[in-house]
Amino acid sequence: MNRRTFLRGSVAGAFVLGFDAGCAFGPAGGGIFRHHKHTGEFQPNAWIRILPDNTIIFTLDRVEMGQGTTTSHAQLVAEELEVAPETLEIEYAEARRAYDNPDKQINIQITGGSTSTAASWQPLREAGAVAREMLRAGAAARWSVPIRECVAKTGRITHARTQRSATYGELVGDAAKQDVPVVRLKDPKHFTLIGKSIDRLDVRPKVDGSGRYGIDIQLPGMVTAVLVRPPVRGASLVSLDIKAALAKRGVVDVFRIGEVVAVLGSGYWEARTGADLVRAEWTGGATVDSEQLFASYRKMTEQRGLETPRNDGDAEGRLGSGKIVEAIYELPYLSHATMEPQNATAWLHDGRCEVWAPTQAPGIARWRVADAIGFDLDDVAIHTTLIGGGFGRRGLVDYAVEAAVVAQRAGRPVKVVFSREDDMENDWYRPMAVSRMRGAVDGKTITAWHHRLVSQSIFAAEVGDFAGALVPNAAPRALRRVMSTAVPRLAARGLLPDKTAFEGAAELPYAIPNLRVEYTPVETGIPVGFWRSVGHSHNGFVTESFLDELIHAAGLDAYHARHALLANHPRHRAVLDLAAEQAGWGASLPTGVGRGIAVHESFHSFCAIVIEASASGARAKVHRAVVAFDCGRVVNPQLVAAQAESAVIFGLSAALKQQVTFDRGRVRESNFNTYKSLRMFECPVIETHIVPSTASPTGIGEPGVPPVAPALCGAIFAATGIRIRKLPVELALAEARSKAAKS
Numbered sequence: 001m002n003r004r005t006f007l008r009g010s011v012a013g014a015f016v017l018g019f020d021a022g023c024a025f026g027p028a029g030g031g032i033f034r035h036h037k038h039t040g041e042f043q044p045n046a047w048i049r050i051l052p053d054n055t056i057i058f059t060l061d062r063v064e065m066g067q068g069t070t071t072s073h074a075q076l077v078a079e080e081l082e083v084a085p086e087t088l089e090i091e092y093a094e095a096r097r098a099y100d101n102p103d104k105q106i107n108i109q110i111t112g113g114s115t116s117t118a119a120s121w122q123p124l125r126e127a128g129a130v131a132r133e134m135l136r137a138g139a140a141a142r143w144s145v146p147i148r149e150c151v152a153k154t155g156r157i158t159h160a161r162t163q164r165s166a167t168y169g170e171l172v173g174d175a176a177k178q179d180v181p182v183v184r185l186k187d188p189k190h191f192t193l194i195g196k197s198i199d200r201l202d203v204r205p206k207v208d209g210s211g212r213y214g215i216d217i218q219l220p221g222m223v224t225a226v227l228v229r230p231p232v233r234g235a236s237l238v239s240l241d242i243k244a245a246l247a248k249r250g251v252v253d254v255f256r257i258g259e260v261v262a263v264l265g266s267g268y269w270e271a272r273t274g275a276d277l278v279r280a281e282w283t284g285g286a287t288v289d290s291e292q293l294f295a296s297y298r299k300m301t302e303q304r305g306l307e308t309p310r311n312d313g314d315a316e317g318r319l320g321s322g323k324i325v326e327a328i329y330e331l332p333y334l335s336h337a338t339m340e341p342q343n344a345t346a347w348l349h350d351g352r353c354e355v356w357a358p359t360q361a362p363g364i365a366r367w368r369v370a371d372a373i374g375f376d377l378d379d380v381a382i383h384t385t386l387i388g389g390g391f392g393r394r395g396l397v398d399y400a401v402e403a404a405v406v407a408q409r410a411g412r413p414v415k416v417v418f419s420r421e422d423d424m425e426n427d428w429y430r431p432m433a434v435s436r437m438r439g440a441v442d443g444k445t446i447t448a449w450h451h452r453l454v455s456q457s458i459f460a461a462e463v464g465d466f467a468g469a470l471v472p473n474a475a476p477r478a479l480r481r482v483m484s485t486a487v488p489r490l491a492a493r494g495l496l497p498d499k500t501a502f503e504g505a506a507e508l509p510y511a512i513p514n515l516r517v518e519y520t521p522v523e524t525g526i527p528v529g530f531w532r533s534v535g536h537s538h539n540g541f542v543t544e545s546f547l548d549e550l551i552h553a554a555g556l557d558a559y560h561a562r563h564a565l566l567a568n569h570p571r572h573r574a575v576l577d578l579a580a581e582q583a584g585w586g587a588s589l590p591t592g593v594g595r596g597i598a599v600h601e602s603f604h605s606f607c608a609i610v611i612e613a614s615a616s617g618a619r620a621k622v623h624r625a626v627v628a629f630d631c632g633r634v635v636n637p638q639l640v641a642a643q644a645e646s647a648v649i650f651g652l653s654a655a656l657k658q659q660v661t662f663d664r665g666r667v668r669e670s671n672f673n674t675y676k677s678l679r680m681f682e683c684p685v686i687e688t689h690i691v692p693s694t695a696s697p698t699g700i701g702e703p704g705v706p707p708v709a710p711a712l713c714g715a716i717f718a719a720t721g722i723r724i725r726k727l728p729v730e731l732a733l734a735e736a737r738s739k740a741a742k743s
Contacts, residue, residue, distance in 0.1 A: 226271040
């Protein structure tokens with residue numbers, strides 16, 4: 001039994017799941033018509049509301065954090081509703097069970113796992129089609145004509161024979177009286193919007209400032225809170241002096257909440273400077289050191305793994321013959337480093353709690369906030385906003401909980417804002433990982449592959465949030481709390497395997513007859529969380545880089561060898577071939593420039609990348625990146641290209657420059673001067689090519705990240721002969737050059 005089956009069976013199986021009726025109000029004379037009589041609106045489902053003035057409101061239930069859901073999802077609705085996407089007025093969904101992610105592996109209201117378009121592909125088109133057909137039926141009833149003669153187009157229903165026409169808004173009352181039909185969706189050959197590159201609908205509000213991020217929220221009487229936290233995880237507050245902080249102009253209040261001190265000010269700067277005056281001492285806490293962790297991980301890879309997610313043939317037996325290649329790969333902790341730091345605003349009033357938060361997980365935030373302040377779920381509202389970067393960090397809801405707890409104590413609206421240092425020192429990091437690789441080559445053939453991986457379990461760290469959110473709203477509060485604590489204990493004991501730790505390694509697609517993957521989970525006390533592409537982010541680097549080593553040992557070409565090894569995987573092959581063709585694989589390059597290639601499947605999508613790069617001293621320069629994607633049917637090619645470009649820049653930043661290290665429990669990299677991202681002048685030319693497909697859409701936000709680092713390191717090896725096995729690249733290059741100079 002895998003963990004998702006267990007969770008669904010143990011949590012949902014014991015109950016009839018509560019379902020928010022917002023997604024289907026019922027037949028004629030039922031909820032839809034009653035709603036119309038009460039509000040004047042026509043609302044056939046949870047996503048669409050049409051007003052008598054012809055305003056069409058689309059409620060977006062997958063949050064916008066730069067990936068383009070505002071545009072792509074509007075296209076899905078508009079395609080079937082027969083309106084222009086730009087005519088839709090878009091609102092962001094609050095926390096409601098009607099908006100639970102329909103992806104069968106998620107089932108809670110969350111935006112993540114590169115599921116937004118894939119999960120919404122069917123429901124949003126059906127929502128538009130249902131509204132369209134009820135409007136057609138309403139027009140047919142009003143005009144006493146056959147429905148087949150009523151045509152929906154550009155927000156109007158027309159009847160050519162009698163030359164009658166009405167806007168959708170004029171028909172809301174008639175439509176609300178109709179039964180909810182079973183609809184037939186458009187044949188793809190009749191699509192007019194899906195598959196087209198239309199301009200992003202969120203550009204103007206982001207440019208003119210009308211778009212509202214979490215950090216923009218303002219409420220009457222609101223104060224801003226900055227939290228003074230322990231310098232290391234798990235430390236206890238032993239002394240506190242707040243006199244100087246209280247005397248600071250603009251500071252409204254200072255109080256302790258657990259091991260944290262909240263400083264409330266009339267604005268952020270007042271609270272921030274007041275926090276600097278708090279005199280606090282802590283004792284105890286984590287004393288972890290990065291170098292010691294790496295050493296302990298390396299030691300653990302010398303032993304058999306605790307789990308064996310893949311075991312084909314006899315890898316260990318075949319490692320006794322042929323040419324043996326061995327390598328250890330090391331990847332550091334990484335921060336999410338979102339441009340908008342963590343923040344949330346909470347207001348407790350009239351027996352309710354309202355929270356405004358840039359969260360990927362309103363379904364989790366709602367129950368965690370309710371639990372923290374002792375409220376029922378029905379008395380907590382989570383208002384989602386635009387998000388200034390997520391990458392998985394906004395799936396955690398600590399900032400929303402803190403805002404609610406501080407607001408409850410303060411008795412007024414409170415906005416909690418993290419500084420950059422707060423954010424990076426209190427992140428839920430991408431886990432560090434060490435992989436010990438051994439492979440065998442017999443002539444031109446790779447005969448064995450043995451991968452031992454040591455890393456922390458993200459699932460064990462976050463499963464409590466998911467378990468609590470899966471429990472039906474009507475269930476007792478105590479049950480939700482029990483589930484949120486009991487399931488993590490099972491995960492910690494290894495009873496619920498964490499596929500996210502070894503994903504991308506266990507599913508290696510290459511035709512290697514003897515292949516074994518082992519995994520050992522470890523706990524360090526450092527919190528970890530989902531990071532863009534999750535386990536694929538480190539396993540993609542390891543597997544593709546080590547494959548390069550085996551291919552080189554066999555005297556083969558990096559592209560042609562991959563092509564041969566992927567004979568049974570046509571979609572992998574297609575992106576590999578497209579990237580190589582568009583990059584001009586095999587063509588000559590300037591002196592000192594190398595070319596690397598990598599291909600990886602994640603989130604049901606396929607991505608290949610060719611990178612051209614050079615290196616001098618401790619610096620690498622990336623000249624060009626060619627990306628090929630197969631993500632099924634494409635809703636908006638322009639958004640795919642944007643995500644490909646984003647993935648390359650994000651992946652290069654992490655591969656070249658980024659790491660989070662610990663010195664006696666303290667984070668060394670706490671701002672962008674030490675945790676660096678790719679600068680504009682360092683950005684390569686990026687080209688995106690898409691494999692045409694009629695398959696259902698799959699993920700696009702994350703699959704571009706895993707192939708970046710191995711393609712980069714392959715290019716560096718081709719250019720310099722230096723094999724990179726430890727990230728970040730710039731640090732590895734410096735170490736390699738230093739060793740070369742000493743020798």
